[in-house]
Amino acid sequence: MSKSMKILITDYVWPNLEPEKKVLRPNDIQLVIAPDGSEETLTALASDVDGILTCFAKVTDKVMENAPNLKVIARYGVGVDNIAVNKATELGIAVTYVPDYCVDEVADHVFSFLLAWNRQVINFDYNTKVEGWGSVDLNLPMNRLRGSTIGVIGFGRIGRNVAEKAKAFGMQVLVTDPFVTGDSVGKNIDIVPIKDLLEKSDFVTIHSPLNNKTKGMISINEFKIMKKNCFIINCARGPLIDETALISALESGEIAGAGLDVLESDQPEKDNKLFKMNNVIVSPHVAFYSPESTVELQSRAAGSISDVLSGKMPENLYNKEVIGKTRAQI
Numbered sequence: 130m131s132k133s134m135k136i137l138i139t140d141y142v143w144p145n146l147e148p149e150k151k152v153l154r155p156n157d158i159q160l161v162i163a164p165d166g167s168e169e170t171l172t173a174l175a176s177d178v179d180g181i182l183t184c185f186a187k188v189t190d191k192v193m194e195n196a197p198n199l200k201v202i203a204r205y206g207v208g209v210d211n212i213a214v215n216k217a218t219e220l221g222i223a224v225t226y227v228p229d230y231c232v233d234e235v236a237d238h239v240f241s242f243l244l245a246w247n248r249q250v251i252n253f254d255y256n257t258k259v260e261g262w263g264s265v266d267l268n269l270p271m272n273r274l275r276g277s278t279i280g281v282i283g284f285g286r287i288g289r290n291v292a293e294k295a296k297a298f299g300m301q302v303l304v305t306d307p308f309v310t311g312d313s314v315g316k317n318i319d320i321v322p323i324k325d326l327l328e329k330s331d332f333v334t335i336h337s338p339l340n341n342k343t344k345g346m347i348s349i350n351e352f353k354i355m356k357k358n359c360f361i362i363n364c365a366r367g368p369l370i371d372e373t374a375l376i377s378a379l380e381s382g383e384i385a386g387a388g389l390d391v392l393e394s395d396q397p398e399k400d401n402k403l404f405k406m407n408n409v410i411v412s413p414h415v416a417f418y419s420p421e422s423t424v425e426l427q428s429r430a431a432g433s434i435s436d437v438l439s440g441k442m443p444e445n446l447y448n449k450e451v452i453g454k455t456r457a458q459i
Contacts, residue, residue, distance in 0.1 A: 134158045134179040136434055139186035140166045141205065141427075148427035149182070156435055168192060175199060180434045183211065185395055190216040200457040201225065201437035203430045206417070208366060209447050210339045217448060221456045224447040225433035229286050230426045231417040235364050236290035238416035239334050242388025245410055246360045247274055252407070270358060270385055272331070275299030280330030282323065282346075283337035283365070284309045291334055292318055303330060306337075327355045332362065339366035347371065352378035359384045364416040367391035376402050379409065390416040 136158055138146070146160065153160065163174055166186030175181065175196035181188055184205040190213045193199060202212055204226040217224050245251055249269040256264045279295045281288045284306040292302045296317055304314055305323040314320055327333065333355065337343045347361070348371035355361075361384060363370055372393045378384045386408035392401065395414075403409050417426075433443040437457045446452070452459060 134438055135161055135177060136180045136182060137161045137163060137171070137174050137178040139163050139171055139181060139183040139188065141182075141184050143423045143427065146427070148424050149431040152428055152431035152435055156438070158435070158438070179438055182430055182434060185211060188212045188217075193217060193220055193222060198456075200455065201434055201443075203433045203443075204447075205426055205430050207231070208338055210366065214448055218451045221451060221454050223437045223443065223451055223455050223457060223459060225430070225437070225443045226445055226447050227426055227429045227433075228445055230429060231419075231422040232286045232290050234419050234422050235287045235416045236294055238364050238390060238412070239291050239362050239388075240294055242362050242364075242390075242410055243279075243332055243334075243360065244274075246270075246386055246388060247272065251410060272358075277301070277331040278303060278329055279332040279334065280305070280326035282306070282326065282333065282335045284314065285336060287365075288334075288336040289315075291336070300332075323351075324354060327351055327359075329356075331356060331358060332360050334362040335365050335369050337365060337369060339368055344368045345371045348374045349377075352383045355384050357382060357385065360386045360388065362388040364388075364390040367393045367395075372403070376406075379403075379406055386410070390414055 136153065138160055140163065149160065161174060161178065163170055168189055168191055171186065171192045172195045175192050177198060178196060179198050180201045181199065182203050182205060188202055188211065193213065193216050199222055201223045202217060204212060206226065207228050209224060209226050212224055214224050249271055252269055256266065276299060278301040280303045281292055282305050284304045295302050302318045303321050303326045304318055305321060305326045309320060311320045346369055352374055375387060379387060388410045390412045391414050404411060429444065436443040437459060440458055442459055
């Protein structure tokens with residue numbers, strides 16, 4: 130690794146960058162923090178960097194084309210949909226990610242939505258504080274969790290973790306995933322077509338990657354075949370659900386409710402209709418978070434940068450077809 134290399138950090142949401150500094154400073158790597166994540170800003174700052182660490186900001190074709198020294202882009206996270214991976218591969222730039230850093234956190238968050246809805250905790254809390262102790266409304270949708278059915282769309286690390294937690298609650302688990310066979314899902318879990326999953330599930334949770342095939346995968350037709358008591362959960366990527374169709378389904382009673390950690394926009398407006406609906410529980414893209422998970426994420430993402438710039442194979446290389454053709458010679 131040559132001296133005085135530069136890493137551009139496009140954006141981050143954690144308290145500090147000490148884990149990155151601990152990993153990168155011994156290699157004399159300078160950190161450059163972008164003041165904002167606009168394409169114009171990132172394009173200008175990328176002109177002399179050797180690597181990019183990015184959380185939510187988009188690393189576009191233009192950013193890469195203006196970065197002749199760029200050898201690696203490391204994603205703080207599981208997906209890489211904010212990175213123009215094809216352009217990176219074309220230019221010989223390695224793209225890394227951390228696909229397994231927050232599995233328990235996201236699965237726990239899914240169940241926080243599920244349990245809060247199923248026991249109507251938020252409504253009871255609000256009514257008790259506003260109306261008093263005796264203001265109980267037993268007409269709210271509440272059912273015994275044991276024996277109910279949860280549909281898991283996408284059966285990667287997080288989907289499997291959710292399924293294990295669901296089995297502990299005595300739930301029936303249905304799974305749909307084009308890359309998974311019945312032999313690999315475990316006991317008491319059924320692989321079914323997505324239509325069957327949507328028709329039979331009391332709860333649906335999505336854990337698919339976002340790409341051209343999965344964008345808007347849950348839309349008008351899907352909502353029409355779901356149970357009226359169904360509660361849908363999205364702690365993956367916002368655009369997996371057609372938001373307009375979701376709002377319509379919630380307003381018309383086609384489904385009962387939704388738990389959303391992500392929306393179509395990374396920065397939704399305050400007047401978003403979903404924020405005003407009593408049958409929607411929202412959190413601001415925090416399912417990944419715990420102090421343990423973020424330190425792990427920061428350290429491992431920075432470690433991938435260090436590995437590539439040292440000519441070593443990183444822990445999780447996303448665009449494997451770039452091997453042997455990289456600017457960093459891995």
